[in-house]
Amino acid sequence: MTQTERDMQLVKSQPLTVKNAHRVAMIRKKESTEPPVPFHFRKKHLGMESFVHFSGKPEDEKELRPTDFKDWEVTEFKYPGYLEDLWEAACNAYRWSSFDPDIRGESDIMIYEKEIHDDLKRIPAERHEEYIAAYKQKFAAQLSALARCASPMVTGRSGFNVYKHEKANRTYQNRCEELRRWRDRILKTMERTKEEKLPEEEKQEKAWLSLKRDIESSADTIHELDTGKCRGYNRALFVSSILNKVSTYAGHGEVEIVQKAVEFISEYNTRVKKPIITPRNKFFTLPETAREIREKLNIVKGQENRELAFEGGTLVWNYGKNRLQILFDRIPEDDKRKELKTSGFRWSPKNKAWQRQLTPHALSAAKRVLNLQTLQP
Template sequence: MTETIAHDEIRSQLAASVGGEAQLASWFSNRTFSDLRARAARLLDEAAADAVTMIEKVNRAIDKEGLREWHGSTDADLARRYVRFWAAWQRAGSQTANWMITGPANFPVKRNQKRIATEDRRWEELNAFRTQAPARAIKRAQRIRKAAIGATGMMDSELADLQDRHAERVARQAMMKAVNALIRKHKLAEEGDGPARLAAMAREANHAIGEKLALELLKPDCFGIRGFASFQLSNNNAEIRRLAGRIAQVQAKLARAEAVESGEAENRTRTVGSVEIVENAAEDRLQILFPGKPDGETRYALKRHGFRWSPSQGAWQRQLTNAARYAAEQVVARLPESEA
């Protein structure tokens, strides 16, 4: 993980973006009766801490998804964008006045209400940026990775990850079964050297567990049963089956995409009136191509069925699945006669 930009550095950028701490304090003169300097200082400290927290969340999300190599934004870039949104919010707020101040002064209330509405919009823009930053960073990194390694490369990466997770689950299932068998066979309990014996025997069977876990396993549950619970084995086994099914799906998609890229097969295309439905295996997308811009009702139906417009592909598309094929049929069935 990259080193997160310092709190004090972001605080300095925030202050500079509004003309300094004194200028920020003066903006509160029409909005509060409290100590203006203290209010400004507290606001800067809170905003800087919030920006640091946001950047840390982005980095954790990127590292968790294994996208560090494709992460295009630095911590400084994220900080600058935060500062820009925050400064716009503060400038909008500087134009407003508190109703307790303006009430007796015959202040133009409608104008103040418009300015307050503008301030609210700027806050919503800042809040959307700060809360959506991790998800947007992941999407952007995924797009960069896909552009760099292609659709088949993406599928290769996903397949390798699924196979690793499947292997880990299979090994865990074998370990849980072996440990439970040892507990039953040797009638081990948590007293005395039971945990040490269980850990040693598990290591001899190539299932390394620590004495701390061994002690927890040897403590009987409310039914007096020791070892891994039956629901742990059944849940893990269900995850093994799910991963195996997902591996089979990705392998099938990868085979189709490789066949298309090598020229051994073509994307499946069929025409309904003037509309084309394309199963684009290389992009792993089901695409609907219209001769022109579809009408509002058709666009609504497309979005309702999960299709989104892709300018780069010139098509309405969603991930290539059986559900997508069914959704395409539903959309096409609703097309006006001029397009169907």
């Protein structure tokens, strides 16, 4: 149980209302000495945006109408009311586009609050308030855009300006996409940060298990092709898939992972009549390749970082991190950021730099993006 969940159980009893019903777990009659009972929000759907709430055991189907909420109090919530102050705005946003704006608005608050609650489990506690505030701001902008959308079925067709409301719908879709993109970016950043903090042994094990699943899936398909259980696929493509995936790890000097991959295929070959990958394949030389690359990388990592100033920033050869980094004096324009991403560079909040793996291709990309006429390795 998380601290947030414990806090919710410790809150004082609150009135059961239409605004908080969607997140209620336990209720009891006001001034009652009886123990609390479960509350089941929208437990039964009657059709056409019509729902029934139950209290107590679901099988008893003891209906609790919103008009009776005033007689009950909440003793436990499933999660806090992150968006409760936007409840009216959510309902009002559907006034021109739905025959049941209150139900639609209530549904949005329920769905988005649940999403926030799930997201916070993936975000460090010290970032919770920041995330909630930013989420609310973007969700409020989405509701504001939705409030300008209308349906002729609701408003009537007379005088309905199709082009005006098509524009409003596009704006609303843009606000929705902005929230989705922002959320995805934040969660991916949090996931990367979490990965970076893992012990090296755990990182290695996680990477190996992921690679093992891919290899095993391809190996099983190859075996089914060999035994006639599967048809219509090119066997060589699955062999190449295994080879390419493991070669990537070899190229990063991941000796232990590559060795495990080779041992896995070797053991698999002993269990089948036809080898998944024949011993003559260069796949079995990848551990040696990985060892050679690791030695080279260790030599490179020992080098002193190199810097090259250009107009508007600095280009850094970060040998310790094996990254080519671009540090701008000011935030690049949108077009420049798009060009950086297209060229394989990614923003690193930790290093405050645009970076990619230090390779000759990275140097060529940097030369092109930064318009540097002469750039030596």
